[in-house]
Each structure stands twice: as structure tokens, then as C-alpha cells.
Amino acid sequence: MKILVTGGAGYIGSHTCLELLEAGHELTAIDDLSNSSKESLRRVEKLTGKKVDLRCFSLLDGEQTLAVLKEVQPDAVIHFAAMKAVGESVEYPLRYYKNNVSGTINLIEAMQTAGCKNLVYSSSCTVYGEPTKLPLTEDHPTATAESPYGWTKLMTEQIMRDVHVSDSSMNFTLLRYFNPVGAHASGDIGEDPNGIPNNLLPFITQVAVGKLAKLNIFGDDYETRDGTCIRDYIHVVDLAKAHVSAVEQVVAKQPGVVTYNLGTGTGSTVLEMVHAFEAASGKKLPYEIAPRRAGDIVAAYADPTKAKEELGWATTLDVNDMCRDSWRWQSQNPNGYEAS
């Protein structure tokens, strides 16, 4: 099929482009390169021997967005393009609402005008807030978001539900990710955040490679087995493969609006991830216990049953694979894509 991938040069986007190419699909990617590098897709092309047609602009340019949709006529769109730093969204809310919400509105309008009916959307488990019941199923109530970033995910999901009510020919598959980590086994593509990483694994790998001095663990006095927060870390390659299943299903079955939690179903604490990384990398990781981080929830992990039953998808890679592959990427690319 012909698939348009917004944010295709990004961390999850580039891993998904690789799996889509391996599955035989034809790709056009849109990326404004604000938090990504063309190099990621160059490496995807080298790894697969196939091409990605990359167009570099922001979805805030509605005219260019419509022009590409009309020209390419994709069977489906996978929509990753968004800003995703929780803390930054608190500091610059309007930037987040404009980029994430207005950009999505432009995309959906262009799809309707160009006649593209199928969207797979990069959402997040952050929409659940602090879970009242674990493991998290898709019918768990969504909460008031902890940050403007979280609100943009809640709002864009609602926009898609409302668009489907007004135009039932539009199909939206909402993928609620848990915590994506890891890298392709080649070590050639991986997570390359701008500036100091917000997220745990890229921070750990930058400490291990010597770019950062030590890890601050944000609180060890939570009501968990070792006092540190629990998350459902999912290997980015498993996550990418879920997108292949989801995009093939949305075109084949025209399911309307469907939601899937994408996690392993297993939670790991921060300290467990630190120890797993030390075992996988052979590196001792210096860390200190620091005060709790505002907005952190205590525990979240998925019930992945629905994705298994309806998408025929399940994770195959575990925390050791995630840590090993994260380390291979970072040790082979100490400065991420910068050097290239």
C-alpha cells in the first residue's frame, strides 16, 4: 500500500518506516526536522535497500499538506508528528497546542479534501492519568491531563471521534503507547533527543556513554516494591510492528474509531531498569536519589489483550533486549545523528 508517515524521521517514525518498507509498503514521509534528522531515514534506506520520499515541512503549512495528500493519494496516514516533552509543554503551552492540535486539524482536513479515509494515530497512555485500576484496559476512563502535552493527546483523540461522527467514512485507529525504549538491532537508528533527555532510557544511555555525569532518580518513596515508579517499557521495534498491523487493518476493515493499548503488560521500576541496563551494557551506572518529579504517576502498565486479539500483535522483546539495543545505538553513535 501507499502510506504517508508524518514525523517519519523521528524516533518511532523512523523505526516504523523501516518495518513498513520490510513489509513491502511504499512510503512518503513528512517531517519538519524540528526534533529529528534526515540521517535517520537515510540509514533506514541503507538498512532496507528501499527508498523513502521525504518532504520537509510542518503540518502547520496547510497548503503544502493538502498538496502532498492530493499528489500522493495514500491509502492511509500514520501520524507521529508532534512535540512530546512534558516539561517543555508546561513552559510553552501555546507552542504545543498549535503544533500538536492545529497540525492534526490541518492533516485531517487535507485527508478529507484529498479523499484519504484512514488514519493511525500516535497517542499515549498519558491520557489515563493516574490509573484507578491496573493493568490498564482501553475502557479505563481518561483523566484530566497532567500537562499541556497530555491535553493535546486527549484533544486530538476527541477531534478524531467527533470527525468520525460527522463523517463515518473516516477511520481512526488510536494507538496509546506506554513507554517506548530501545533501538533497531543494527544500532544504526535510535532515540536522539534534542538537549538534555527528559525520558529515562536516553538519560541512562547518555550517562553510560559519558555525556552526562549521573542519573537522578526522581523519588524512591513511592508505594511500590522498591519505592521507585513503575512503567510499562515497550521495545520500539515491537511498537513499530504494531503500526504495520494497525495500518493494514484500518485499510482492510475500515473499523471506524478503535483504540489499542500498546505495552508489554509487565511493569518495571526505575531501579529495575537501571540494574537491567547495567547487566546488559556491563557499565556501572552512577545515580542519586532526587526529589519526586511533578506530574509523575506511581504506576502504569498495559493489558495488551485487545491488540493481541484484534491486531494479532504481541510484544516479543523484553527489558534486557531494550537495554542491550539502547546501549548498542548509543555506544555506536555517542552524538546521535549529529556527526553525520
Ligand code: WQD
Ligand atoms: C519514566 C520514569 C520518572 C528520567 C513520558 C510521557 C509519555 C511519553 C514517554 C512521549 C518516571 C523516571 C525519568 C530521569 C527518572 N512521552 N525518571 N530520572 O514520564 O513515564 O512518560 O514520556 O511520547 O507520554 O508522559 O517517561 O521516561 O520521563 O519517566 O527517575 O532522569 O523514570 O520519574 O518514573 P514517563 P519518563
